[in-house]
Amino acid sequence: MTFITMSKKELDRYEIIKRLLRKEINGVKAANLLRLSVRQVKRLKARVKARGATGLVHGNRGQLSHHRLPEKEREKIKQLLHRHYYDFGPTLASEKLTLDHRLDYDPKTIRQIMIDEELWKPKAKKEKQTHRSWRERKSAYGEMIQFDGSYEHWLENRGGSGEICLLAAIDDATGKITKARFVKDEGVFPVFDFWKDYLSKQGRPCSIYLDKFSTYKMNQKVAVENHDLKTQFERAAHELGIGLIFANSPQAKGRVERLFSTLQDRLIKELRLAKISTVEAANDFLEKIFLPSFNIQFAVEPRSQANLHCQLAVKEQKQLESIFSRQTERVAQNDFTVSFKNQWYQLVKDQPVTVCRKDKLMVEERLDGSICFRLRGKYLNYQLLPERPKRAKRIPWILPATAIGLSRAHKPAPDHPWRKHFSLNTKV
Secondary structure, eight states: OOOOOOOOOHHHHHHHHHHTTSSSSSSHHHHHHHTTOHHHHHHHHHHHHHHHHGGOOOOTTTTTOOOOOOHHHHHHHHHHHHHHTTTOOOOHHHHHHHHHHEEEOHHHHHHHHHHHSSSSSOOOOOOOOOOOOOOOSSBBBOOOEEEEEEEOOTTTTGGOSEEEEEEEEEEEOOOOEEEEEEOSSSSSHHHHHHHHHHHHHHOBBBBEOOOOOTTOOOOHHHHHHOOOOOOHHHHHHHHHHEEEEEOOOGGGGHHHHHHHHHEEEEEHHHHHTTTSSSHHHHHHHIIIHHHHHHHHHOOOOOOSSOOOOOOOOHHHHHHHHHHHHHHHHEEOOSSSSSEEEEEEEOOOOOOOSSOTTTTTEEEOOOOOOOTEEETTEEOEEEEEEESSSOOOOOSSSSSOGGGGGGOOOOOTTTGGGGSSSOOOOOOO
C-alpha cells in the first residue's frame, strides 16, 4: 500500500477534477472553481487519468534541493557549531561563521542545521500579553537617554569574577549605546563615576529615562509626601539641569531592557571568545571593539540630524567633582570641630569665609576618596584630628555615700539619751 501526502489545496483540486471526470461539471466550470485556465485544467485532468491522485503532487516533492549545501560544507559547519558555537543563537552563529571562518550562509540555513543537530530549539509562540501602546522614538540624538544596570555572570566566573553589574546608556532616537561599563554594583559612586565620564566626553543630554531603583529615587512614603527629599542622583541631575523620567514598569523603558537581553546573549559569548577574565580587560574590550561594532550593526537613523547633547563649559567641567559627590550636612561645634564618619576635623583659623559656631556645613565625599567642607559656596580649610580630647570623669551630683568613700549614717545605741523618754513635772 502506497501512502501519498497531499496538501489541502491539492485535495480540493482532486475533488474538482474527479467531478470533471464524472462529467458532473464541464471544463470551464472547473477552471472557474480552481481559478486556473482551461488549458491548465486539461493538463491536470490528463495527469489524474494517467497517475491518479499522485498526478497533482509536485514532482520535486521529497527530492533534495539543488541549492542544498554540499555535504562537505555542511559537515564543516556542524563541527564548528559543536566546537565553538554550541550555545549561540542562529543569527549570532551565522555572523561568527561569516567573519571568522568565511562561511557566508543565510541565518535560516544555519538555524535549520542547528535544529537538526539539536543545538537550537525553536521558540514557542508567545501567549497573548497585556496590550501596550507603541511610543514613538524621540526625534534627535541626545534628547533622551535610557539608563539601567544589569547583574549577570558576564565573565562566566573566569578569574573568580562572580556576578558583575553592567551599567549601560542607550539613546532613544538612534538605539546607539552611548556608554557601557562594568562596575561592582549599582550604587551611588559607580553611577556617579559613569555619568561624570559620560558628561565629560559627550556632553549633557536633555533627559534620562530610568527605573525607581533606590539609587535614583526615594520610594518611601515620607519622600512621596515631601518632594524636597531627593536622592544624591536626583540632586546631581537637578544641579546639571538634566530632566529625570521614572518608568512605572520595565516595559516602559523597553529599549534598555531589550538591550540587556541582547547583551546577555551576545556580549557574554564575545567575551568568552576573546578569552577575557578581568573586569579591566572587559571594559577595554567593550569600549574599543564591541560597542563600535554593535552600533554600526544595530543603530538606526534618527528623524532629525541634530545632536542635543550640550557640551560643558570649562567652569562646569570643574564643578563635576563637586556635583558628583555624596553630600551630607554637618554642624560646626563650639570649638570649630566637625564630626564625620567617626573622624574629627578641626577648622583652622584662616578661612575664605566667616565661620560661626553652629553653622551648617555641607560635606562632600568625592569619587577620589577626599573630603571637602563647603559653606556658602566656599571651601573651608581643615586639619584631620587624630582623636578628639576626651572629657575628664566627673563625680555625679547625687550618689550613695558608699560610692564616694563616706561612712554610713551613725545609728545611736539603745541607751543613747536621744532614745530616752523625758517627763516634764510641773509644780503648781
